[in-house]
Amino acid sequence: MKTLHYLLAATSLLPLSYAMADATNYPVTLTNCGTEISVASAPERTVSVGQSATEILYSLGLADRVNGTSVWFNPVLPQFAKANEEIDRIADNDPSFEAVVNKRPDLVAVQYEWHVGPTGSVATREQFHELGIHTYIMPADCDTKDNSTGGDGTRTAAFSTESIYKGITELAHIYDVQAAGEALVADLIDREERAIDLASSLDLPQDLSAVFWFSSTDLGVSPFVAGQLGAPGYMMDKLGIRNVIESDEEWPTVGWESIARANPDVIVIAAMDRRRFPADDIEAKREFLRSDPVTSEMSAVQNNRIVEMDAHAMSATMRSIYGLESLAEALSAMTFK
Known part of the structure; x- marks a missing residue:
């Protein structure tokens, strides 16, 4: 029904x-x-x-x-x-x-x-x-x-x-x-309903939080992260996750120091073929998170709660529903202290 x-x-x-x-x-x-x-x-x-x-x-x-x-x-x-x-x-x-x-x-x-x-x-x-x-x-x-x-x-x-x-x-x-x-x-x-049902069946923390990192003009500079009201915001809302980014802009730039202070439980990073910026490369994103003195101290990095998602799913597209599925499945394999 x-x-x-x-x-x-x-x-x-x-x-x-x-x-x-x-x-x-x-x-x-x-x-x-x-x-x-x-x-x-x-x-x-x-x-x-x-x-x-x-x-x-x-x-x-x-x-x-x-x-x-x-x-x-x-x-x-x-x-x-x-x-x-x-x-x-x-x-x-x-x-x-x-x-x-x-x-x-x-x-x-x-x-x-x-x-x-x-x-x-x-x-x-x-x-x-x-x-x-x-x-x-x-x-x-x-x-x-x-x-x-x-x-x-x-x-x-x-x-x-x-x-x-x-x-x-x-x-x-x-x-x-x-x-x-x-x-x-x-x-x-x-597919949307089944992903939401999967997340609902998990014993997730009540205050679970996340940030979505699309890209950056250069590694180390303020990244493009998802605001509250776009497709990633939809995914987080449906799965009971708090977005640590409070902007209504589609993709605001926010400093890593601010993100680290918010200390999200999960970091979702965009995978794409595009190579307009250095941080378009998914492996470059992972290496930066592991090696940077600020980001490497974040809980999501230390506990390997980093989720890869098609960049296209992070835009308001048909693939956003596939992104919802992949995020729900990733959460099902995670443990939270």
């Missing part, structure tokens, strides 16, 4: 004219991240800007309609490796506007608003729309979030997986694959 309840909650975010619909009646008109879009028919050619959008499209069975991908943090989910090999990766990081347009897409599916927003690093939505190319930004990056503050934006309310389910359901409707969308949402809700 819980799964049905959450599925209905997710689809209630959509207009009644197409929530849980059997087939799409075009045109599809909806408001996406503050912009009204109207799609006249199911897109045949799509470029994705962001791994989250890519993997959701693949999960909906739409790999054959994806002509180019970009912005990757981790290897693609294993079940999509073969399909992904056949699709052009136009950029590991930010693609150029020209590279996207040259693929002649009907629609550009975007993970982060800062790539295709008012000051888009790739282009503005208007630039694409002027060429007759639709844009769709994943709601998880704009619902309950203010991206006008710069950087990674600031959450105005806590991230909820309902925004992930909303994005899946809307894309499924745009592409007329509603059954695939409903099945994907139901599976993710079930």
Whole structure:
């Protein structure tokens, strides 16, 4: 019953004219991240800007309609490796506007608003729309979030997986694959529930605390750590963990001395293929935690309560639910004095 309840909650975010619909009646008109879009028919050619959008499209069975991908943090989910090999990766990081347009897409599916927003690093939505190319930004990056503050934006309310389910359901409707969308949402809700149930069954300390370390511009400088309201905050809240970082920013920088004073019981570190910063390397993170005179004294380091998690799961994506699972499983193998 819980799964049905959450599925209905997710689809209630959509207009009644197409929530849980059997087939799409075009045109599809909806408001996406503050912009009204109207799609006249199911897109045949799509470029994705962001791994989250890519993997959701693949999960909906739409790999054959994806002509180019970009912005990757981790290897693609294993079940999509073969399909992904056949699709052009136009950029590991930010693609150029020209590279996207040259693929002649009907629609550009975007993970982060800062790539295709008012000051888009790739282009503005208007630039694409002027060429007759639709844009769709994943709601998880704009619902309950203010991206006008710069950087990674600031959450105005806590991230909820309902925004992930909303994005899946809307894309499924745009592409007329509603059954695939409903099945994907139901599976993710079930996985979410089971991870929460696992954590609830553990004898965890009442005051269990954690910090999520994404990366740092250099080892030793203040790291990018997860604020209260993003995807890591969601994971901690669902599993009964206190976030020692009190900021509402998505990824504030906080000094190691402050983190050490808070002395979190668990440190979650991001694993990624990206190598923009020295601390992107997971082994560099581990070595720093063990060798630095400040961090090496932390309880989590001394007791080896360090959890590796896909960087992509730490963003507001479908993989956040996989991150919830991996964190619950890691906690089940830990002991706390």
